[in-house]
Amino acid sequence: MPMVTLEKIAHLAEECKFDSLGPARCPTVVDVDAEKLSILGEGTRHDVCASTFSPRETPLPGICHAFTKDGRCVSLFKTLYTNHCTHQCSYCTNAANCSRKARAFSYTPKELARITLSLYRSNYIEGLFLSSGAGRDETMVMEKMVETARLLRQKFAFSGYIHLKVLPGASQAHIQEAVELADRVSINLEAASASRMFEICTTKNYESDILQRQRYIRDMLSETSDTGKTVLPAGQTTQLVVGAAGESDEEIFRRVLYEYKEIGVKRAYYSAFSPQRGTSFENRKAQPLWREHRLYQMDWLYRIYHFQPGEIRHAFNENGFLANADPKMAIAREFVDEPLDPNTAAFRELLRVPGIGPRSAERIVTYRKRQPIAAKAELAAMGVRIKSASPFLKINGWRDTTLEMWQA
């Protein structure tokens, strides 16, 4: 690649043929109402998906551009298109029956596209996450959301990440277009079943508004997969509000299994319920954040570690809840009958030992091809969490007996 003078570079840049891009080439003055930006931004605070990794032809890496004081990353411009909504979700501050509603705001597609592009050019974000209230007419709001994505991709040649929410009332045509423009689309399940949905929101039909639309997306993707074209590289995802309706973790697990097997979602997100002032659920108890964390661990065991549902069920107590402890430990106590020798155990067996993840299991398998593992310190250097793992391991017949595995 050539090294040239700065003056030559200036000259080369001046030859840009795409004058039609005009002022959009660099961040421009975006005259936006700060209150609107803030309120529509706040509307997505509880949407926890921040992933920006997209396995396109040239993969888009996941980059977190900032972290909030709660330690969560900000990698996307996450916003609502409008906070006006006719649904009556009992946990939501934008619900039609919320008594402390913020002023209603709405973007225009052009305005939103320009803000996104400017933030992207200045490297504040990796892309756009666009959700919305239902507005007066859900189809119209969905049309505007799709138009925003279309403007970004087609007019502004935006190559960043786009995640579009599909509204419950969205038409098939709009969903199709969303799928073609975005890296990822999602429909929030919110509840674990139709009856739980009815407890938290009476205006949404679980089957026709949510599951049916998820199936549309699944079918669109399977149709295009034959053409060899990369469509919706980051796939379809979903999110549940945890604990708003009193559902158990096992109910959530059953639903998520269905989502992975039948709908083919890439992953599920869990957002612990926290009561918001003015909503019908304002006096309900907030769910502890650890519950969310344990659900994610359960999810990983299924999705990344490929544990069988039958194994994972052992992590639930008799009421169907996970304890505030690593579910993998509970499962290991049930299934790992005797200590394993890391020199001979199969990859699958290693993965079942608490403290050993896919990466360290892989390293163990590679390492032992060259030389046997002789000490725990070697395992530690390979990334194994010795404190959790040692009750389940023996090296060359030797086993750490100072800790009973049941007490670990």
Place this chain on the structure above:
Amino acid sequence: MKIPENFLYYLSRHEDCNELLLARAWNLGAEELEVSLHPEVARIKKMVYAVMGEAHRMKAFMRLQPLGTRVLYGFFKPRHKIGEHICDHFARRNAWIIVVLGNGSESWISLCREGRIWRDHGRGLNESLERLKSALHCSEDGCEDVSNMEGLWQVYYDSQYCPERKNPEAFRRHMPRRDQDSAGLRLLQNKKNATLEDFLSD
């Protein structure tokens, strides 16, 4: 992060790397680096991760400001020799826009045009920007940044915080001060109180 096949590139960019170390690393494979417990290999691995980590965080924390319509620039003072690497990254992302990153003593300039990168390595950031202004016939008025992206961003950033999830420890872990300084983040946030000289000095 897995050790990539081209790990020698990252190793060579480390501030403490020398020819001798590179020569010794030459015969190592990525897989060996991944699993070996030999002290020297472990040290090489640590160095590779240090460079990859800084490069990753700089791609995240750098903020670019417009100078007219053809230039984006930002303060950048990395510990490792990744100036060109990061500058190219932003140039690829912003085709046809000149990207200038730098500090008081050196600067990197990249332009991506039709998939091809053109580069220069200059002295201080200020000097490079002045030269670009005159080469692009940029008047003072035309170069003034009136976009207020930082103000806009701050409003949005504040809106994303959930007080019930407050976790300052996680915040500090993810945003090390050292990297915020390398990317000039804190300078940018204190922009109102800072003079241009603060931006451009070492």
